[in-house]
Amino acid sequence: MAATWATLSIGSTFSFLPRAAAMQQPQPVGVKLATSNTFTSFCRLKAATWVNCEMESSFLGRESNSAPRHSFAQRAQKQKVWSPQYRVQPQASFKVAILGAAGGIGQPLSLLIKMSPLVSTLYLYDIAAHVKGVAADLSHCNTPSQVLGFTGTSQLANSLKRVDVVVITAGVTAKPGMTRADLFSINAIIVKTLVEAVADNCPGALIHMISNPVNSTVPIAAEVMKQKGVYDPKKLFGITTLDVVLVNTFVAQKKNLKVVDVDVPVVGGHDGITILPLLSKTRPSVSFTDEEVLELTVRIQNAGLEVVEAKAGAGSATLSMAYAEARFLESSLRALDGDESVYECSFVQSDVTDLPFFASRVKLGKKGVEAVISSELQGLTEFEQKALLALKPELKASIEKGVTFVQKQAAA
Amino acid sequence: MKTTAEANQRIARIAAHLHPTNFQMEESSSLRPANCRSKGAGPGFKVAILGAAGGIGQPLSMLMKMNPLVSVLHLYDVVNTLGVMADISHMDTGAVVRGFLGQQQLENALTGMDLVIIPAGVPRKPGMTRDDLFNINAGIVKTLCEGIAKYCPKAIVNLISNPVNSTVPIAAEVFRKSGTYDPRRLLGVTMLDVVRANTFVAEVLNIDPREVNVPVIGGHAGVTILPLLSQVKPPSTFTREETEYLTTRIQNGGTEVVEAKAGAGSATLSMAYAAVKFAEACLRGLSGDAGVIECAFVDSQVTELPFFATKVRLGRNGVEEIFPLGPLNEYERAGLEKAKEELAASIQKGVAFIRK
Numbered sequence: 191m192a193a194t195w196a197t198l199s200i201g202s203t204f205s206f207l208p209r210a211a212a213m214q215q216p217q218p219v220g221v222k223l224a225t226s227n228t229f230t231s232f233c234r235l236k237a238a239t240w241v242n243c244e245m246e247s248s249f250l251g252r253e254s255n256s257a258p259r260h261s262f263a264q265r266a267q268k269q270k271v272w273s274p275q276y277r278v279q280p281q282a283s284f285k286v287a288i289l290g291a292a293g294g295i296g297q298p299l300s301l302l303i304k305m306s307p308l309v310s311t312l313y314l315y316d317i318a319a320h321v322k323g324v325a326a327d328l329s330h331c332n333t334p335s336q337v338l339g340f341t342g343t344s345q346l347a348n349s350l351k352r353v354d355v356v357v358i359t360a361g362v363t364a365k366p367g368m369t370r371a372d373l374f375s376i377n378a379i380i381v382k383t384l385v386e387a388v389a390d391n392c393p394g395a396l397i398h399m400i401s402n403p404v405n406s407t408v409p410i411a412a413e414v415m416k417q418k419g420v421y422d423p424k425k426l427f428g429i430t431t432l433d434v435v436l437v438n439t440f441v442a443q444k445k446n447l448k449v450v451d452v453d454v455p456v457v458g459g460h461d462g463i464t465i466l467p468l469l470s471k472t473r474p475s476v477s478f479t480d481e482e483v484l485e486l487t488v489r490i491q492n493a494g495l496e497v498v499e500a501k502a503g504a505g506s507a508t509l510s511m512a513y514a515e516a517r518f519l520e521s522s523l524r525a526l527d528g529d530e531s532v533y534e535c536s537f538v539q540s541d542v543t544d545l546p547f548f549a550s551r552v553k554l555g556k557k558g559v560e561a562v563i564s565s566e567l568q569g570l571t572e573f574e575q576k577a578l579l580a581l582k583p584e585l586k587a588s589i590e591k592g593v594t595f596v597q598k599q600a601a602a
Numbered sequence: 603m604k605t606t607a608e609a610n611q612r613i614a615r616i617a618a619h620l621h622p623t624n625f626q627m628e629e630s631s632s633l634r635p636a637n638c639r640s641k642g643a644g645p646g647f648k649v650a651i652l653g654a655a656g657g658i659g660q661p662l663s664m665l666m667k668m669n670p671l672v673s674v675l676h677l678y679d680v681v682n683t684l685g686v687m688a689d690i691s692h693m694d695t696g697a698v699v700r701g702f703l704g705q706q707q708l709e710n711a712l713t714g715m716d717l718v719i720i721p722a723g724v725p726r727k728p729g730m731t732r733d734d735l736f737n738i739n740a741g742i743v744k745t746l747c748e749g750i751a752k753y754c755p756k757a758i759v760n761l762i763s764n765p766v767n768s769t770v771p772i773a774a775e776v777f778r779k780s781g782t783y784d785p786r787r788l789l790g791v792t793m794l795d796v797v798r799a800n801t802f803v804a805e806v807l808n809i810d811p812r813e814v815n816v817p818v819i820g821g822h823a824g825v826t827i828l829p830l831l832s833q834v835k836p837p838s839t840f841t842r843e844e845t846e847y848l849t850t851r852i853q854n855g856g857t858e859v860v861e862a863k864a865g866a867g868s869a870t871l872s873m874a875y876a877a878v879k880f881a882e883a884c885l886r887g888l889s890g891d892a893g894v895i896e897c898a899f900v901d902s903q904v905t906e907l908p909f910f911a912t913k914v915r916l917g918r919n920g921v922e923e924i925f926p927l928g929p930l931n932e933y934e935r936a937g938l939e940k941a942k943e944e945l946a947a948s949i950q951k952g953v954a955f956i957r958k
Contacts, residue, residue: 297870297871298660298664301661301874304875320862320864320866322862323859323864323867324863325862326863327862327863327869327870327872328872330801330855330859331797331872332800332801332804332811334810334811432692435692439692442694449696450695492612495612497685497688497689499613500613500684500687500689501684501688501689502685507692508660509661509664509686509690509693510664510689510692513668513693
């Protein structure tokens with residue numbers, strides 16, 4: 191098991207450096223690359239590849255690798271701890287705030303982030319008072335990050351002091367029969383209030399927007415930040431990683447591949463037909479029949495509803511969402527720390543289409559979004575081109591809904 | 603808005619995806635389970651979680667799905683399993699997940715399993731002790747263990763349901779009755795006390811909590827939890843006040859969280875974290891790793907009590923070796939006597955529940 195993962199460890203991806211170097215040319219948008227295997231130098235955060243990294247860059251940590259070879263190395267590592275002088279030394283030390291930490295996504299997400307060696311401080315905020323209980327619970331885990339709970343609007347500012355990343359999961363969740371757009375009226379107000387506080391207290395932080403409908407809440411956040419004069423488009427992300435995770439899982443099942451090897455980009459937005467998996471760009475390259483493409487695309491677009499219905503009123507996807515966001519957060523933190531080859535799909539302000547916001551592959555860096563990889567949107571199949579045209583009107587409408595909401599509130 | 607017929611169709615499709623034995627789903631043959639075998643389920647262990655939809659069960663299931671040692675993950679509960687299963691099945695890691703809902707599916711959930719983790723049961727509310735949960739949880743544990751005895755008697759059992767001091771003896775009695783009892787394969791999970799001890803000691807010593815290792819012996823409730831601070835790694839000394847503060851805090855760690863959550867439950871996330879740490883140690887032992895040593899509440903002869911938590915070495919058959927208590931200082935010796943008293947009563951209560 192360990193042997194196969196060894197080939198995927200971060201060390202080996204540097205062997206594709208020539209292409210990575212080409213990517214780092216100072217032309218972030220519109221870089222054209224010949225082959226379809228352009229992104230072999232990703233640091234793809236699948237659980238297996240994390241585990242195999244000798245450096246502790248994941249919340250799975252050193253201990254969770256199974257191979258005797260690795261546990262031997264781990265024990266050798268443990269030997270050297272008996273030196274007299276050692277203090278808490280997380281590998282990097284970032285502060286993360288989770289707004290909505292006591293909710294269905296917030297709780298498992300807080301657990302995963304608490305386990306990450308890249309985080310030094312974790313602030314949990316929620317209007318529900320039992321977020322303090324969640325913080326007390328997590329504070330017992332023996333990982334180096336410190337966790338503090340905050341509740342009530344008066345404490346919102348305190349939970350954002352000097353924070354590097356803010357994750358917004360607050361809001362209501364879909365019930366059977368609802369689409370993400372139906373959540374708009376309630377979640378729009380919540381998101382606006384929270385982003386105002388972010389703008390006042392930590393304007394330089396990265397914002398990870400999970401609250402649905404992401405197609406609208408990200409524009410809302412942008413407008414709020416613009417009104418406060420602190421808008422940085424490189425630092426605002428709508429989280430679409432769950433769609434990537436989903437498509438990887440479904441493609442691996444369909445094509446009988448090892449799921450850890452599969453990577454498919456997902457573009458567009460984060461609701462219904464605005465989710466467009468680019469199956470023609472799958473790594474490793476596989477071919478799909480037309481029926482398979484249609485079936486997989488429809489399945490991914492409705493996967494969120496699949497879970498809402500399976501849970502029959504008990505909520506929407508929480509655990510898989512927490513997992514996906516934890517992966518994206520770790521990518522962001524590694525990029526903030528100086529890692530040069532971090533690529534993830536995300537819904538950001540973008541020039542790749544005529545829409546103001548669009549999800550596609552981006553390169554993450556110290557300042558947030560360093561480059562939008564527009565080359566991925568070239569060479570699409572007919573199906574994908576048609577789907578792209580079809581999704582634009584709906585995405586445009588959702589974006590405008592968000593923008594208008596904020597502008598009306600400002601005028602009121 | 604979707605019609606009911608469409609919704610039913612979708613639910614049927616999901617059900618077909620979730621229950622591979624349902625051969626009535628013919629309409630989308632390409633989605634049939636036989637065609638959807640993900641290759642990631644390679645060498646690894648089959649793990650079942652009984653109580654997977656609960657407060658501990660859900661984060662526990664998420665973490666186990668991420669663990670590379672797990673090839674098959676069975677989620678069983680009496681409510682909500684299908685939803686949790688649909689959620690977790692979307693994660694792009696190698697383990698194959700299946701959901702089982704209701705007692706009639708317990709057999710399918712357990713057949714062929716290597717490791718069974720049991721967080722099932724009700725949690726404490728403020729003011730309750732773990733013992734107050736006894737009546738409900740005893741019945742639940744009894745039923746589940748009867749299932750294990752029938753369908754996977756050779757599996758390693760990690761028992762989390764409180765009060766562990768009583769549920770482990772209950773499990774042992776159930777297995778004894780069915781003639782499948784292997785004392786090496788039944789472990790009460792006390793890992794959370796170890797995790798808490800490591801965290802609190804690290805706070806006091808101002809070092810990285812991942813580097814601290816405190817052995818915790820005895821049981822898993824109140825004064826039966828006995829941290830051996832004199833044996834801490836890295837070797838450190840504590841003043842009398844520090845020892846008392848730490849011991850009390852570790853013993854009441856669970857209550858601390860129950861109070862902080864003010865009725866919303868007990869420790870779930872830290873328990874899931876600890877349970878996964880321990881389950882993984884069991885799996886590493888099963889796969890043949892040497893030197894896997896953790897504390898657990900097991901059938902033991904180190905004291906005159908039939909069950910006691912100490913450091914154990916885990917291996918291919920579960921518990922391979924039980925370590926003696928080691929040198930105790932005065933404070934710990936006194937604590938040990940108190941712990942044994944209460945523990946004896948709890949164990950007896952569990953045994954009596956079955957034998958009556």
